[in-house]
Amino acid sequence: MDRRKAANPGIPYGSFIYVWIVTLCTALPISSLFPFLYFMIRDLNVAKRTEDIGFYAGFVGASFMFGRCLTSTAWGIAADRIGRKPVVVFGIFSVVVFNTLFGLSVSYWMAIATRFLLGALNGLLGPIKAYAIEVCRPEHEALALSLVSTAWGIGLIIGPALGGYLAMPAENFPVVFSPDSLFGRFPYFLPCLCTSIFAAAVLISCIWMPETLHKHKVRENENQSIEALEALLIDPKEKVEESGSLDTKKSLFKNWPLMSSIIVYCVFSFHDMAYTEVFSLWAESDKKYGGLSLSSEDVGQVLAVTGASLLVYQLFVYPRINKVLGPIKSSRIAAILCIPILFAYPYMTYLSEPGLSIILNIASVIKNNLSVTIITGTFILQNNAVPQNQRGAANGLSMTAMSFFKAVAPAGAGIVFSWAQKRQHGFLFPGDQMVFFLLNVIELLGLILTFKPFLAVPEQYGRN
Numbered sequence: 001m002d003r004r005k006a007a008n009p010g011i012p013y014g015s016f017i018y019v020w021i022v023t024l025c026t027a028l029p030i031s032s033l034f035p036f037l038y039f040m041i042r043d044l045n046v047a048k049r050t051e052d053i054g055f056y057a058g059f060v061g062a063s064f065m066f067g068r069c070l071t072s073t074a075w076g077i078a079a080d081r082i083g084r085k086p087v088v089v090f091g092i093f094s095v096v097v098f099n100t101l102f103g104l105s106v107s108y109w110m111a112i113a114t115r116f117l118l119g120a121l122n123g124l125l126g127p128i129k130a131y132a133i134e135v136c137r138p139e140h141e142a143l144a145l146s147l148v149s150t151a152w153g154i155g156l157i158i159g160p161a162l163g164g165y166l167a168m169p170a171e172n173f174p175v176v177f178s179p180d181s182l183f184g185r186f187p188y189f190l191p192c193l194c195t196s197i198f199a200a201a202v203l204i205s206c207i208w209m210p211e212t213l214h215k216h217k218v219r220e221n222e223n224q225s226i227e228a229l230e231a232l233l234i235d236p237k238e239k240v241e242e243s244g245s246l247d248t249k250k251s252l253f254k255n256w257p258l259m260s261s262i263i264v265y266c267v268f269s270f271h272d273m274a275y276t277e278v279f280s281l282w283a284e285s286d287k288k289y290g291g292l293s294l295s296s297e298d299v300g301q302v303l304a305v306t307g308a309s310l311l312v313y314q315l316f317v318y319p320r321i322n323k324v325l326g327p328i329k330s331s332r333i334a335a336i337l338c339i340p341i342l343f344a345y346p347y348m349t350y351l352s353e354p355g356l357s358i359i360l361n362i363a364s365v366i367k368n369n370l371s372v373t374i375i376t377g378t379f380i381l382q383n384n385a386v387p388q389n390q391r392g393a394a395n396g397l398s399m400t401a402m403s404f405f406k407a408v409a410p411a412g413a414g415i416v417f418s419w420a421q422k423r424q425h426g427f428l429f430p431g432d433q434m435v436f437f438l439l440n441v442i443e444l445l446g447l448i449l450t451f452k453p454f455l456a457v458p459e460q461y462g463r464n
Contacts, residue, residue, distance in 0.1 A: 001212050005137050015135035018209050019128060019144065020151045025092055025202045026124035027155020028162070028195045029099045030064060033115075034280040035160045035296040035303075036167035036188050037061065043187070046108040054281050054421070056108065058414020061277050063112045065407035067119030072403055075123025076396015080389065084127045084134075085211045092206065094121035095199040103192025119403070125152070126395030133383045133391065134212040142322045142380060149376035150314030153368060156276060157307030159195070164300020166191040172297065213392075252394055257456040258385040262398045264455060265378035266405040267446040268335075271439060272371050273409035275342075278435055279364075281417050287349060289421040290431035292356070302357075302364050309365040310372060318373060327377030328450060328457065334370040335447040341367050342440050346433040374446075381457055 005012075033040070037057045047053045079087045098118035105111040125148075132144040169177040170184035177183045183190050252258060283299050285291030321330050341363055348359060386394040417435055424431040449455060 001134065001210075005135075009137060011140055011143065012135050015210065016132075016144065016147055018206070019132045019135070019147050021202050021205070022088055022092070022124060022128050023148050023151035024155045024158075025095060025199045026122055026128075027152045028159040028198065029095055029102075029118060029192075030159065031156045031276050032159030032163040032191055032195055033102070033188075034061065034277055035164035035284070035299045036191070038281060038284050039168065039296065040105075040111070040188050041108070044105075044108045044111070052418060054414045054418040056414070057281065058277065058411040058417075060108075060111050060115060061273075061410030061414065062407045063115040064119035065273070065403045065405075065410070067116040068122060069119075069400055069403035069407050071120045072123060072126055072399030073393070073396040076126040076392045076394070076399065078123070079127035079130065079392035079396070080213070083211050083213045084131045084392070085206070085209055087123050087127045088131075088209070089203065089206050091122045091124035092199055092203045094118060096196050096203060099192050099199070100196045103189035104186055105188075123396070123399075126399040127392055129379060129383060129395045130391040131212055135210075141383070142327075143319050145379040145383065146314050146318050146322070146376050149372050149379055150310060150318075152375070153310045153314070153372040154307045156272075157303045157310060157368060160276075160280065161300040161304040161307060162194055163188075163191045164296040164298075164303065166194060167296055252386070252390060252397055255385060255394075258382060258394055260449075260455045261378050261381040261385060261457070262401055264446060264449045265375070265382065265398060266401050267442065267449060268371070268374050268378065269402045270405035270409045271442040271446060272375070273406040274413040274442070275367075275371075275439055277410045277413045278417055278439065281414070282345075282432055282435070283360075285421065288424075290346065290349060290424060290433075292349060292360075302361055305361050306364045306368050310368060313369045314372060314376075318376060321373070322376075322380075327380040328455070331374045331377035332447060332450050334373040335443055335450070338367060338370050338443050339440050341370075342436050342443065345436050346431070 037060060038053055041047055041053045041056045047056050075087055095118065098114050098121070102111060102114040102118065105114060129145065129148050132148050133141055136144045168187040169190050170179045170181065170187060280299055283292045283294045284296065287293045325333070344363065348356060351359060382394060382398055383391060416438060420432055420434045429437045
């Protein structure tokens, strides 16, 4: 792989396509349920009151991330030992199976169980971030990780757009889908099936995906002596820290540039996941509860426009911003700009069409592009804080921590949203104003953590 990169100094478009589609494959199922989750919980008859739907919806959204929290580090370690490709292939296969089963859920607990297994067996994101760094030269790393966060962000937008457009097809498209058909009996199966078909196509294409981690079989004693000699020639004062066969590798937990960037990543990920759940619930809830009374199709349309903007922004705008400002300053500026946008959301209830649609689309586009800017910056810091032989484990550790925060976020957001709808006449931040105020508190906390002395950064970004 090193010889290949040396011989081809240009951008490896073929490998980047794999990075793109695999990341998209893992992102699509995560949030595709949010536009129809409100109606799904209603139809499963688990909530006794309308105000309680958000409470139960939060736990379904959290189950995926809770499952991924338990297994992400193990998948990262596996990717370092057996290679990136086997872990990626198995993760895509789990998407095909359990995302399909989720669309066929007939009970609340079946929905939670299939989402949990989908998260637990989906170890894609950590290895694919390591893979993105390894298939390109250093000067293209920002673009590589930008592709990961772009595909991730677009997946988190297109997924809900599919869910919004394709849920309940027998009601929305009665000419095409009969109420007695499979899609009539399982009104939330079609968006899940479309995602699973895409995942199956990606799974087949991965047959030709090149591996980047190679464990060459040599005699152990010979391997150690050669690596020790190389280290001595490079710097006789240093221990052989990058040798995979020696027990002198620096502990990930003692690597503060890595751990501090992971913590910042977790805080912003918590915010983004809570925002994703709140946005759909708020937009679809009735105006008497502080919402916008939009349909799932309306929400899907807003998210589709946002997804298209993310593609343009990350491919053509973000690399230039990163080149000028660097990952840290760009993340700080993005976090600062998010705060006034979130404060404006509750006041959109006073708008009417077509002004409401225009303002909502603009706000959604700006907010999600700023969020992806922050996440991409933390990706760059994490992957430059460790050597290659620890990159899979480091990304797995990052996914474990992030998944825990993202598991708590939907449940917490659902509970807070349900509570806020019951206090429409509260004295301090009545109704949904309280929800967006709390989202801003989390955003402000993340912003504070991007400054020294908390955030330690790799040497090449020390000037930020």
